[in-house]
Amino acid sequence: MALTAQLNTTRPAPRPVESKPSGPLRAGYSSHRPLHATGQAHMATVNGGSNPSWTGFMCLLAAASAGWSLADVAREARTAPGMEHYRTKNTIRGRKPRNAAEAAARLERQWAKAQHYAALQAPLPRRQAPVDLSELTVIVDATDDLLTRFRVSPGRWGRTEKGISQRTILACVAYLSLQTGKRTVAASIRDLALMAGLGRTTAADALTALTEAGYLERVSLSDGGNAAEWRLTLDFSTGYGTLRSQPLNNPRPPTELFNLRTLMLTTLERQLTEGRHDLFTRPGLGHLAGQLYALLSEHPAVTVKTAARLLGVTVRHTATILSRLRHHRLIVKHTDGWARARKDLRDRAAKTSGVAGFLADRANRYRAEREVWAWWQAEVDQMNAAPRQRSRRPHVSSRTLTFIGEAAGERQWPRYPRSRDRRADHQSARQLVDDGALKPDAVWKYLGNAA
Template sequence: MSRRLSPRDQVRVMKRDAYGRLDENSYPLIYRVGPTEPTTPWLVRLADDAGIFRLLCFDFDGKEAGVVSPDLMERAVDDCDALSGLLDRLAIAHVVCQSSGTGGRHIWVALHGGAPAAVVAALAGAAHANYSTLDHGMLCNPREGGARPPLAPHRDGSSSTILRGAVEDLLSPTATSTDLDTLTRVLDQAKPASRPSDTTPSGPIDARYSAHRPLSAWGQGHMATVNGGSNPSWTGFMCLLAAASAGWTLADASQEARTAPGMEHYRTKNMSRGARKPRTEAEATARLERQWAKAQQYSALQAPLGSSRTPADLAELGVIVDTVDDLLTRFRASPGRWGQSEAATSRRTILSAVAYLTLQTGKRTVAASIRDLALMVGLSRDTARRALTALAEDGFLVRVSLSDSGNAAEWRLSTDFSTASRTVASQPLNNPRPPPSSSISARRW
């Protein structure tokens, strides 16, 4: 099946280390497809040699810094089911797989006639805006983007297992590039708003529902979403965020979680294939407490400042404004430094978020967890973590304190930005002296 699916006559395979182990999740070796399968796990590229995508793989993962997070893994399953339901409504044939023993998900779509890289990249961006657990990098890389195909082995000893769909839909594809354009438009229209107060429920509303304590209109809508809507874990967190913003306590949230339609995620667990299983009381309580702590942090981070607040020290505020202005000037003067790659763009985004918090709070040192910054700017936690580390190493950020006992790490913008080793000059390195204005003036000299 891999031979028939692969758009190229080669697959990439893992390489064992000196001890015969497969500890690294990388595929450095090339293996020509044939009747004998590789002895280590392999992946197929999604695009052919001309850069035309023949396959799509939407990879949903629940890992944080390489470690499986139960909360994130459930979110990944919900995200996968939400996209799968959308594909069903648009009549786009697909296959859903559990990618390994840890529970990650792959959605595979085969394309009739292929699709240009630009079309797939636009789809990847729209999908990632809707589903935060989606690793969309492979969909933006027509040269080497790939994934382990259905039924292929995993390095942990498990294999990719088909949960829904038929392999025949991949071997005899019907989806076209036009279908992808339609999917992109639908996802663009459905993506959550950047501010919680502007978000809308992901499903029908139970008009009979009423919260036991005052709640914002947007929070009431999420709380009343029948069965948590198309993405119960996202809806559940929005319910907690609305409750935290309204000044509720954990006891209030626990009481509402027993009956509120939108908090289905804290009562039952997604077992995939459209089924949910009731959680044990201990599991439900622990999950609610963890998510409540995150909702409180995010709510505090997003809380608007009172209009009557005045800075206690105008000199300190002047330093803050000058520092941020210097940073914005550097963004404009050296665009190559901040836009040469996806990683550079992510660093600029995170640095801008810290600058925003600095101005918003009027403090040179701000507390912000990796998760909060990631939520603010729409990046994954791993991407935000790598960006913070690189910015600290390059001297753009100073880590004042580490996270400790539930308290977020503290950061400060550097007041004297140093030139990092990876800085891209705004002028070419080989810049020859301009020629004289005329040959006559040259001879006179």
């Protein structure tokens, strides 16, 4: 009992970015860019705490969630107490300084990994403690049954490209539901697509297919700036005690419930982040190759037949994927089959394949699409308002620093571009957004005439 109590006190937080520091904090330390309180605490952990490697990654994850760049992180790594792992390495005689090339390479690799985690957790709202444990129990049981179905019926989810996409999208919805503790979660198609490393049309098709198959329920449609709401159905999950003639109200203890929830969150995070990479997009090696690569993080080694059984595809198809992974030196030969290489060479393989930056470009496109949509919605509200209630908005070319200091939702948009026939010019609006004309610190000289 004492050991169980001790392990429960050291149990990691469901969201790693919100975990507690592993050591004392340096008083008065502050990062050069804003971070949330927990991230700032990790940055201020003296000498990286009891686990410098873990603390260093928590610093990177907090920075990625806050929108930092690699240059920002590299600057902070020079002085931040919590980023000791990226300055020195542990040896028999204590910690010794890393050489500049080694430190930069390690920081860049870990930064890429932190960005994948941050992209997965981006749609999550501010965390709140679950109030209704009975609802959380239903979510945990449904997710547990879903993961079991993924494992015992791999052919349903891995035989076709559509099935692979549906499996990933369903895992994303389950992840959001587990993290929030709510059966109904709001998630836009683009959010789910970025979480899964898929395109928005592929994600939309997967959501439609899953809804028709009864795995998902669309609770509400998207409305204006609000995303659609989704819920895992319980048709594939038998409630606790329903197999008895007289059901007993005997739910799991809270500690066991939270531990199982954390375990499943870790499983889903590993599956979604390990397979989310530029190399595993459709122009690269494909989404199934990403699932196989993620599978090798759960097993020390697998044979071709074992991998084929776990993926639900043919041995020939599996051998082809393994051959491609071996070609890029992502896997090595093992006595029990194939294992992951110690060094992660996915970034180099993505550059060789010509797909480096593919996911980042997609995220930028979706950000621009959302920006244009929000701009147009503001324009529609302006047109529908009474003439005396319409605000006087400047043209986009005459605006300088109008957005700085304004809270979210209070943004004053400039006039929407119009064509010669006074219709909305969406193409020009998209071009302005792509060029950064709506950024708070942008100063533009638009060559066209003000509308």
